[in-house]
Amino acid sequence: MSHEIDELLAAISARLDQDAPPITLDEITGDHSVSVSTPTVIQLRTLSPASPSARHFAVRRLLVAAAAVLLVAVAGVALATRSDTPSTPGANVGSSVAAASTVVASTTTVAPTTTVQKTSLAETIGKGVISDDVKAVQQRLTELGFVPGPVDGVFGSTTQQAVWAYEKLVLKTPRADATGRVTDEMWQGMQEPVTIAPRRPTGSGTTHMEIYVPEQVAIVFIDDVAKLIAHISTGEQNPDGTPKNWCETLNYDTGPNGEALAEPVLKQECADAKTPGGIFKFTHRYEGKRVGPLGGMMNPVYFNYGIAVHGADNVPLAPASHGCVRLNQTIAKIFPSLVKTGDAVYVWAQDGKEPEDYTKRESLPSFNYADPNATTTTSTTTTSVPPTTVPATTTPTPTTAVVTVAPPAATSTTPVTTIPETTTSTG
Amino acid sequence: MRPEDSDFADFVAEVEPRLRRALVATHGATVGRESACAALVWAWENWERARALDNPIGYLYRVGQTAASRDRPRDLATGRLVMPTTADERDVEPRLAGGLEGVSQQQRAAVLLVHGYGYSLREAAAVLDIATATVRMHIDRALARLRSHLEVEDVS
Numbered sequence: 001m002s003h004e005i006d007e008l009l010a011a012i013s014a015r016l017d018q019d020a021p022p023i024t025l026d027e028i029t030g031d032h033s034v035s036v037s038t039p040t041v042i043q044l045r046t047l048s049p050a051s052p053s054a055r056h057f058a059v060r061r062l063l064v065a066a067a068a069v070l071l072v073a074v075a076g077v078a079l080a081t082r083s084d085t086p087s088t089p090g091a092n093v094g095s096s097v098a099a100a101s102t103v104v105a106s107t108t109t110v111a112p113t114t115t116v117q118k119t120s121l122a123e124t125i126g127k128g129v130i131s132d133d134v135k136a137v138q139q140r141l142t143e144l145g146f147v148p149g150p151v152d153g154v155f156g157s158t159t160q161q162a163v164w165a166y167e168k169l170v171l172k173t174p175r176a177d178a179t180g181r182v183t184d185e186m187w188q189g190m191q192e193p194v195t196i197a198p199r200r201p202t203g204s205g206t207t208h209m210e211i212y213v214p215e216q217v218a219i220v221f222i223d224d225v226a227k228l229i230a231h232i233s234t235g236e237q238n239p240d241g242t243p244k245n246w247c248e249t250l251n252y253d254t255g256p257n258g259e260a261l262a263e264p265v266l267k268q269e270c271a272d273a274k275t276p277g278g279i280f281k282f283t284h285r286y287e288g289k290r291v292g293p294l295g296g297m298m299n300p301v302y303f304n305y306g307i308a309v310h311g312a313d314n315v316p317l318a319p320a321s322h323g324c325v326r327l328n329q330t331i332a333k334i335f336p337s338l339v340k341t342g343d344a345v346y347v348w349a350q351d352g353k354e355p356e357d358y359t360k361r362e363s364l365p366s367f368n369y370a371d372p373n374a375t376t377t378t379s380t381t382t383t384s385v386p387p388t389t390v391p392a393t394t395t396p397t398p399t400t401a402v403v404t405v406a407p408p409a410a411t412s413t414t415p416v417t418t419i420p421e422t423t424t425s426t427g
Numbered sequence: 428m429r430p431e432d433s434d435f436a437d438f439v440a441e442v443e444p445r446l447r448r449a450l451v452a453t454h455g456a457t458v459g460r461e462s463a464c465a466a467l468v469w470a471w472e473n474w475e476r477a478r479a480l481d482n483p484i485g486y487l488y489r490v491g492q493t494a495a496s497r498d499r500p501r502d503l504a505t506g507r508l509v510m511p512t513t514a515d516e517r518d519v520e521p522r523l524a525g526g527l528e529g530v531s532q533q534q535r536a537a538v539l540l541v542h543g544y545g546y547s548l549r550e551a552a553a554v555l556d557i558a559t560a561t562v563r564m565h566i567d568r569a570l571a572r573l574r575s576h577l578e579v580e581d582v583s
Binding site: 005006009010012013016017019020021022023025027028029 | 435457459471538570573
């Protein structure tokens with residue numbers, strides 16, 4: 001019991017930390033400049049809250065940018081100019097979308113023209129085309145680190161996804177506008193030397209992965225050289241970019257500690273299809289097909305609880321998974337051999353923040369919880385009672401043979417977010 | 428007189444987390460954070476005095492307490508510590524949140540600092556500016572209350 005109370009108290013304090021984020025120096029010193037004549041607390045009440053990234057960078061900002069902020073405070077305009085003091089590079093990392101986009105712009109550069117004899121395409125090529133032009137494009141994409149599949153002159157869906165990745169990463173085409181077709185103009189650009197640099201160089205002798213959720217592109221860097229560039233599909237999103245909430249009937253054949261169950265248990269559960277940003281490490285992996293409660297995954301390599309990079313048959317242009325990072329099956333065959341357990345994974349999520357800006361809590365996946373609207377059953381045994389065995393005399397309403405499970409309030413003796421073990425394989 | 432910027436920044440980095448958490452555990456997220464802010468503003472305005480204190484964090488906790496009571500007198504005891512929001516309600520065991528509202532503010536602060544945030548008894552005593560034995564007493568009583576609260580709920 002005491003252990004349970006401890007866990008719950010920890011959950012409450014984590015929640016309070018979330019509700020009352022760290023106080024920035026701006027809030028103390030900036031307020032000082034206007035609090036001369038009126039009571040302090042009322043002044044504080046009227047302050048607009050600091051932006052989330054400013055809060056999470058509070059300590060770093062505080063140390064690095066203290067001098068700049070102090071000057072601003074003395075000038076009496078601290079709050080108005082919070083985000084435009086680019087005195088040191090560290091002070092503003094991730095504090096605005098503008099800063100983020102400049103980082104993005106610097107990562108992929110097309111070097112000036114020097115080399116090779118260029119060819120041109122007779123026509124725009126796309127899925128379904130079989131020609132030598134296709135072969136040349138496949139050859140070039142392979143050289144650049146994209147994986148269009150075998151260089152066989154057949155433009156299939158693997159080649160199409162490689163072209164998507166090229167369009168989104170190099171040409172900066174918005175995700176929804178990628179065509180998957182190669183025009184002659186694109187082909188001319190593709191024949192130029194293209195350098196794809198990591199956003200977070202980790203030095204030689206290291207391997208790391210960068211996942212760009214807004215672009216739906218993932219890159220494996222070995223010695224900071226892009227070795228594998230893949231179009232991916234991450235957690236499904238609402239039109240406004242927030243993670244989509246899903247509710248499904250899941251088939252569990254193992255218990256919370258991985259023990260095999262005598263018979264599969266069906267649970268109706270919900271969660272957000274969230275691929276959170278942050279910095280992670282690859283933790284564990286399975287070879288071949290892994291069937292979790294949410295479905296099958298090929299060669300999954302996990303990096304954030306139940307979130308894995310894995311192969312899937314369907315890798316559409318839009319985010320479509322439950323939170324995992326889907327790869328084309330062709331790429332999933334080679335991907336596990338490129339990364340080791342412990343290699344770093346940097347995730348840029350849809351909200352445009354830098355990976356370093358996420359708190360541990362924000363980086364957590366969305367853990368499954370029981371469907372509040374579920375009306376039936378937790379296991380196959382409880383539902384298999386045939387209605388005819390219920391004597392009509394004892395049950396006033398004979399139609400209620402289906403066992404009704406109450407909403408989670410009654411069953412949630414354990415808070416969902418504090419138990420990572422329950423989260424195996426978010427497909 | 429302006430505090431040396433780096434001195435004050437170091438001071439805030441050192442003091443702020445414990446101060447804020449103690450006040451938030453006492454008064455809830457909104458009022459607690461505001462009162463912690465007010466206490467830190469006081470330290471900024473009276474930097475020479477604040478830096479000379481033996482136990483600055485305990486003193487600032489009392490400054491924050493004063494700010495909180497001045498700001499919103501006496502309706503805190505009935506306010507919920509954790510405000511449920513539709514999306515996040517499942518984060519927190521609802522029965523325990525109810526139980527925590529039943530214990531006194533001091534007991535709540537002590538039990539959350541030690542069992543929630545994992546501070547030592549000595550650290551919690553310094554923050555709350557009371558004796559270590561008093562902290563232990565608060566925690567024992569709060570836990571006893573929580574246990575009985577949960578057990579009663581379990582039967583129903």
